[in-house]
Amino acid sequence: MSTRDTVLAAAQRLLTTEPTASMAQIAAAAGVGRATVHRHFSSREDLLLEIGERSLARWDESQREVGMAEVVASGDPARIRACLEELLDRFVVDADEMGIALTDPTVVNAPDLRARADELFAQEVTLYAAAQEAGVLRADVPARWLGHSVYGLLVAVRDALVAGDIARRDAEALVRSTFLDGSAAR
Known part of the structure; x- marks a missing residue:
């Protein structure tokens, strides 16, 4: 290294x-x-911007590695649910490792980083919309709301880990169950 x-x-x-x-x-x-x-x-700002860039690169990598675009195109409920589970698990690891990138004003307000984050979020929303259409996630809320809910859970898991309120080994399962059970189709 x-x-x-x-x-x-x-x-x-x-x-x-x-x-x-x-x-x-x-x-x-x-x-x-x-x-x-x-x-x-x-400067500290340069360091934070680099962390932000790396965080966005990981977000993009996670979407690609779980085959998100292919899964969305398939429309298969089982594949969509499995993709959601794997993506959430990856996001929890990233939130634990790069949690500062979720909320630091230098990172979230940098125009270039914000534009890239918006692109990645839009791509991710296609997965939530496909999950709604396939009957995996509830369809009575906007797909973008589901994306914002995931973001909120990632901030919550980061904070809970820092505070020692949850064990690291339980983090993925807690986020997965909270999101997938709370947002499940009815």
Whole structure:
């Protein structure tokens, strides 16, 4: 792992639990000097933007790796449900690892990152709409609402993990059951 990657990984972990951590604290968490951090990132904002970019890349990768587009095209309820379960599990891992990217103002308000997030969200909404059409998810709410619900659960799981309110081993199952049972077709 490169020094840059070490700093990013340490920053992601630290900022999830301490969102106002300084560059000096990030350097200490990475086991490097502050000058090394500044050699890779000229400012805290640059570091946060890189975390945001990596988070969006993971979101995109998760959608592709679960075959979301193919599953949506299939219309098969069993495949759609399995895809939802796998995607939710991946999102929980990402929220645990890069939770700061969910709510940090620098990340969520950066125009380029916001535009990319909107694209990915729109793609994801097609899965929720297909799930509604296939009778997997309830059809009496907008598909975009289901997407916002997932986002809310990811913030909740990140916060619950940080607070120690849930065990890490239970996180995926809790999000899956909360979303899929609470949003199930009636």
